[in-house]
Amino acid sequence: MKIVAVTACPTGVAHTYMAQEAIEIECKKRGYDVQVETQGSMGIENELAQETIDHADAILLAIAIGIEGEERFDEKTDEGKVIQIDPSEVIKHPVETINQLEKI
Amino acid sequence: MSEVGNDVIKKELIFLQQESQTRAAVLQTFVEKAVKEELITNQIDFLRAILKREGEVPTAIGYQIAMPHGKSSTVKEPFIGFMQTRKEFLWTEGQEETVRLVFLIGVPAENSNNLHLKFISQLSKKLLNAEFRARLSNATKVEQAYNLLRSIKM
Numbered sequence: 001m002k003i004v005a006v007t008a009c010p011t012g013v014a015h016t017y018m019a020q021e022a023i024e025i026e027c028k029k030r031g032y033d034v035q036v037e038t039q040g041s042m043g044i045e046n047e048l049a050q051e052t053i054d055h056a057d058a059i060l061l062a063i064a065i066g067i068e069g070e071e072r073f074d075e076k077t078d079e080g081k082v083i084q085i086d087p088s089e090v091i092k093h094p095v096e097t098i099n100q101l102e103k104i
Numbered sequence: 105m106s107e108v109g110n111d112v113i114k115k116e117l118i119f120l121q122q123e124s125q126t127r128a129a130v131l132q133t134f135v136e137k138a139v140k141e142e143l144i145t146n147q148i149d150f151l152r153a154i155l156k157r158e159g160e161v162p163t164a165i166g167y168q169i170a171m172p173h174g175k176s177s178t179v180k181e182p183f184i185g186f187m188q189t190r191k192e193f194l195w196t197e198g199q200e201e202t203v204r205l206v207f208l209i210g211v212p213a214e215n216s217n218n219l220h221l222k223f224i225s226q227l228s229k230k231l232l233n234a235e236f237r238a239r240l241s242n243a244t245k246v247e248q249a250y251n252l253l254r255s256i257k258m
Binding site for chain 1: 157160161163165166171173175182207209211218221222224225226228229231232
C-alpha cells in the first residue's frame with residue numbers, strides 16, 4: 001500500500017513534525033510505502049510531486065490550517081481517497097488513523 | 105552533544121518533581137523564569153500568545169505530554185523549557201487529556217534560526233519514543249533531563 005500525507009499546524013514547530021513521525025512509524029511497521037510532506041516553520045519539506053500523489057492508494061491530510069498546493073489532492077478527493085484530520089489526532093491515535101486509511 | 109541543543113535547551117527552565125496541578129500554575133512558573141533569564145522581554149505578551157494557541161487546539165497530545173508554545177515578538181531566540189510534575193493533572197478544563205511532562209516552546213514572531221527550529225522538530229519527534237519518554241519521566245536530577253534533551257540528533 002502506498003500512503004502519502006501532509007502535516008501542518010498553526011505554529012509549525014512541533015505538531016507538524018510529531019504527526020509526520022507518527023505516520024511514518026505506523027506505516028513502516030506495516031510495510032507500507034509512505035511519504036509525508038511537512039508544511040511548517042521551516043517551509044515545505046519532502047514535497048509531494050503530483051505523480052506521487054496520483055499513484056497513492058490513500059491520502060492523509062493531517063492539517064489544522066490551510067495548506068499550499070491543496071489542489072494537488074482535488075482528484076483524489078473526488079475519488080474518496082482523502083481523509084482530513086487534525087494533526088493531534090494522528091499523534092494520539094496512529095493505529096486507528098492508518099486503519100481508517102486502509103479501509104478507503 | 106549538539107551545540108544547537110545547548111542553545112535551545114535552557115537548563116534554568118528545567119523543573120522536576122513539581123507540585124503544580126494546573127496549566128496556569130505551570131505556565132506561570134515558566135514565564136517568570138523566562139523573563140528572569142532574559143529569554144523573553146514581556147511575560148504578559150508571551151502568555152497571551154501561548155493561551156491563544158491553546159485556544160485554537162489544546163497542545164496536550166497524549167502520552168501525558170503537553171507542548172504549549174508561544175510565537176511572539178517578545179521571544180528573542182527559539183528556546184525550550186521542560187517541566188515534570190509529580191502527579192498527572194488535567195491540562196485543559198473540560199477535556200480528558202492529563203499530563204505529567206510539559207514542554208514550553210518559545211519562538212520569535214519573525215523568521216528565526218532554522219537550526220533551532222530543526223532541533224525543536226527533532227525533539228518533538230523523539231517524544232513519540234516510549235523509552236525516551238520513560239527516561240524523562242523518571243529523571244530526578246536536572247542534569248539528567250538536561251543531558252537527555254540536548255542529546256537529540258539533528
